[in-house]
Amino acid sequence: MKDGPDIAHIAALIGDPARANMLTALMGGMALTATELSAEAGVTKQTASSHLSKLEAGGLLTIRKQGRHRYYQLADTDVAELLESLMGVAMRAGHVRTRPGPKDPAMRHARVCYDHLAGDMGIRLYESLLKRGHLNEQAGEPALTVAGRDFVTGLGLRLDALEGTRRPLCKACLDWSERRTHLAGSLGAALLDHMYASGWAKRKPDSREVVFTKSGQQAFERSFGEG
Amino acid sequence: MKDGPDIAHIAALIGDPARANMLTALMGGMALTATELSAEAGVTKQTASSHLSKLEAGGLLTIRKQGRHRYYQLADTDVAELLESLMGVAMRAGHVRTRPGPKDPAMRHARVCYDHLAGDMGIRLYESLLKRGHLNEQAGEPALTVAGRDFVTGLGLRLDALEGTRRPLCKACLDWSERRTHLAGSLGAALLDHMYASGWAKRKPDSREVVFTKSGQQAFERSFGEG
DNA sequence: TCCTTGTTTCGATTAGGATCGAACTATGAA
DNA sequence: TTCATAGTTCGATCCTAATCGAAACAAGGA
Numbered sequence: 001m002k003d004g005p006d007i008a009h010i011a012a013l014i015g016d017p018a019r020a021n022m023l024t025a026l027m028g029g030m031a032l033t034a035t036e037l038s039a040e041a042g043v044t045k046q047t048a049s050s051h052l053s054k055l056e057a058g059g060l061l062t063i064r065k066q067g068r069h070r071y072y073q074l075a076d077t078d079v080a081e082l083l084e085s086l087m088g089v090a091m092r093a094g095h096v097r098t099r100p101g102p103k104d105p106a107m108r109h110a111r112v113c114y115d116h117l118a119g120d121m122g123i124r125l126y127e128s129l130l131k132r133g134h135l136n137e138q139a140g141e142p143a144l145t146v147a148g149r150d151f152v153t154g155l156g157l158r159l160d161a162l163e164g165t166r167r168p169l170c171k172a173c174l175d176w177s178e179r180r181t182h183l184a185g186s187l188g189a190a191l192l193d194h195m196y197a198s199g200w201a202k203r204k205p206d207s208r209e210v211v212f213t214k215s216g217q218q219a220f221e222r223s224f225g226e227g
Numbered sequence: 228m229k230d231g232p233d234i235a236h237i238a239a240l241i242g243d244p245a246r247a248n249m250l251t252a253l254m255g256g257m258a259l260t261a262t263e264l265s266a267e268a269g270v271t272k273q274t275a276s277s278h279l280s281k282l283e284a285g286g287l288l289t290i291r292k293q294g295r296h297r298y299y300q301l302a303d304t305d306v307a308e309l310l311e312s313l314m315g316v317a318m319r320a321g322h323v324r325t326r327p328g329p330k331d332p333a334m335r336h337a338r339v340c341y342d343h344l345a346g347d348m349g350i351r352l353y354e355s356l357l358k359r360g361h362l363n364e365q366a367g368e369p370a371l372t373v374a375g376r377d378f379v380t381g382l383g384l385r386l387d388a389l390e391g392t393r394r395p396l397c398k399a400c401l402d403w404s405e406r407r408t409h410l411a412g413s414l415g416a417a418l419l420d421h422m423y424a425s426g427w428a429k430r431k432p433d434s435r436e437v438v439f440t441k442s443g444q445q446a447f448e449r450s451f452g453e454g
Numbered sequence: 455t456c457c458t459t460g461t462t463t464c465g466a467t468t469a470g471g472a473t474c475g476a477a478c479t480a481t482g483a484a
Numbered sequence: 485t486t487c488a489t490a491g492t493t494c495g496a497t498c499c500t501a502a503t504c505g506a507a508a509c510a511a512g513g514a
Contacts, residue, residue, distance in 0.1 A: 005317035007251065007310065012242030016502075020235035034461060047503055049462055059320025068460055068511045075320075082316050083234065085309045090232035092305065093286025141395045143370070168368045243472075261491060274473055276492055295481040295490050 013058045014086065018043050019051045023060070023074070023083055028208040029115045031064060031071035077167055080114045084173055084184075110210040112203065113173060116188030117195070117210065121220070125191070126182045128224040135170065135183075142170040142183065152187065155194055155223075162186045195220070240285045241313065245270050246278045250287065250301070250310055255435040256342045258291060258298035304394055307341045311400060311411075337437040339430065340400060343415030344422070344437065348447070352418070353409045355451040362397065362410075369397040369410065379414065382421055382450075389413045422447070 014020055018041040025040040026032060032040070038048030052072060055061045060079050064071045074080050110121040117125060126142075129135040134148030144152070153159055163169055163186075171185035183191070192210075195201045200216030203209070212220065241247055245268040252259060252267040259267070265275030279299060282288045287306050291298045301307050337348040344352060353369075356362040361375030371379070380386055390396055390413075398412035410418070419437075422428045427443030430436070439447065 005314040007313040007317050008242055008244040008247035010317050010320065011238050011247065011313060015235055015239030015242035017235040018502080020238065024234065035459095043502090044504060045461070046463085046505080050502085053462085059316070070461070078312075078316055078319065082309075082312045085305075085312045086234040086238060087232040089286070089305055089309050090234050090237050093237065093302075138370075138390065138396060141368070143365075163365065169365060245472080262489095270472085271474060272491065273475080273493085277472080280492085297491070 010058055010060065013055060013060060014083075016051070017041075018047065019055060022048070022051065022055070022072075026061070026072065026074050027080060027083055027114050029073075029112055030203075031073040033069045033071060037072060074114070077114075081171075084114075106209050106211075107207075110201070110212065111208040112192070112210055113182070113184070113208075115192065116173070116182070116184050117192045118173070118182050119210075121210070121212070122182035123180045125220075125224050126180075128226070129183065131226075137172075142172055142181075144170055144187065152191075155191075157187075157190050157194060162190055237285055237287065240282060240287060241310075243278070244268075245274065246282060249275070249278065249282070249299075253288070253299065253301050254307060254310055254341050256300075256339055257430075258300040260296045260298060264299060301341075304341075308398075311341075333436050333438075334434075337428070337439065338435040339419070339437055340409070340411070340435075342419065343400070343409070343411050344419045345400070345409050346437075348437070348439070349409035350407045352447075352451050353407075355453070356410065358453075364399075369399055369408075371397055371414065379418075382418075384414075384417050384421060389417055 014023060021041040022037045025037060034048055034052055035045060037052065038045045041048060041051070043051075052061065056063055056072075060075055061072050062075050064073070074083075107119065109119050110117065111119045113122070116122070126135075129148065130137070130142075132147075132151075133145055134151045135142050136145055137143075149159060165186055168185045169187050170183065171188070172181045173184035173188070182188070195216070196203075198216070198219070199213065200219050201210050201212040204211050241250060248268040249264045252264060261275055261279055262272060264279065265272045268275060268278070270278075279288065283290055283299075287302055288299050289302050291300070301310075334346065336346050337344065338346045340349070343349070353362070356375065357364070357369075359374075359378075360372060361378045362369050363372055364370075376386060392413055395412045396414050397410065398415065399408045400411035400415070409415070422443070423430075425443070425446065426440065427446050428437050428439040431438050
């Protein structure tokens with residue numbers, strides 16, 4: 001017997017296709033019910049129930065009871081980052097399951113990645129921040145510059161609150177659909193919240209899609225457009 | 228069928244106890260032969276051979292043939308970080324396999340964690356850098372301060388070379404034996420190399436243990452001791 | 455109260471894969 | 485050449501865990 005953390009146990013939990021599909025679905029950040037997750041995974045409710053209780057026992061999911069529904073969500077951002085890390089390694093190793101149907105253009109345009117913006121819009125956001133000198137990359141990881149601190153404060157965000165947590169402020173997240181980087185971390189989450197709050201965009205129900213209003217798109221261009 | 232990276236496949240690869248043990252052993256950073264790995268995993272050579280070819284096909288390991296030996300090592304630092312990430316989640320979820328035998332004090336004192344220093348000495352190194360103002364923690368992730376840049380340059384390290392890679396310069400790595408943080412990233416690796424090169428310490432063969440010489444210990448205290 | 459919907463438990467089936475013994479290949483040493 | 489060591493391939497066995505049907509349980513709503 002070896003000592004140390006039992007990585008085999010939780011890797012095995014993620015290693016089942018049905019469970020991996022559920023976890024991937026929960027990367028959308030929204031809490032989902034057992035029935036919804038069974039559909040995502042393509043198994044019956046009974047099977048899903050068994051999987052979900054294992055994931056919960058393993059500490060990967062948390063349950064929130066509400067009426068007769070049980071809402072499941074990822075236990076914390078560490079789990080989300082673990083899944084991202086897995087996706088990154090799987091990507092580079094060439095293990096992509098290519099979907100046979102037509103790729104959904106709306107999803108590629110703007111979708112949510114756990115709690116921050118991904119897809120084409122997410123990449124444009126990231127590159128704009130870089131180009132305008134609000135962000136710079138130090139050895140692979142993004143960091144907010146002094147000018148960047150002024151900028152996000154100007155948007156009305158409370159930097160001290162964002163930095164108070166254990167979670168990194170800025171984090172690079174690999175976008176598998178575009179194979180480019182977008183912004184995660186507490187700042188990435190706060191920026192998406194800002195867009196919701198300002199009425200620029202909203203979540204499409206039952207989907208990871210993010211739809212921008214016409215005026216929201218224009219406001220996005222002003223703040224995060226080219227050059 | 229879902230699209231996206233096939234995380235279930237590579238998670239399943241890590242999810243087998245025998246394979247997880249092999250990967251954990253390779254976190255020592257040293258390339259190991261198939262026979263050594265079979266002993267680490269506690270299986271026969273035949274079984275190990277089958278596991279190793281799967282890990283190699285999955286892109287988690289690379290092989291280097293040398294004479295009649297085949298040396299295996301982790302494919303890259305992304306894989307090492309994925310395993311660290313897994314250990315972190317497994318730790319917090321309380322999945323620790325407590326070893327029945329006595330804990331090896333030498334391993335707790337100083338050992339290698341993939342390519343950087345861990346154990347008690349690793350933690351002292353990290354805390355000294357913090358205390359002396361060479362490092363500060365920004366929202367959970369360590370960053371080198373201006374004074375810190377001078378300090379490591381003074382040690383003879385080439386900062387530009389360290390920052391040239393995709394790998395982050397500074398990274399927090401959770402030490403499961405102490406439940407504290409030590410320094411990973413390209414700087415963490417460079418500092419350990421510096422200690423080897425300066426004759427402060429060397430790797431004990433066939434072990435993750437790092438043994439400091441008497442004068443090396445003194446030099447460590449001067450550079451990274453209290454206050 | 456009865457009915458509907460969401461979820462879990464039980465039992466039985468089945469399939470995938472981990473395991474090892476034995477035989478086989480490859481490389482180096484004597 | 486012959487021997488020894490490192491590693492793989494093959495075949496058979498065995499066991500775990502995924503799966504689903506059916507039934508039980510829980511929680512609204514009528």
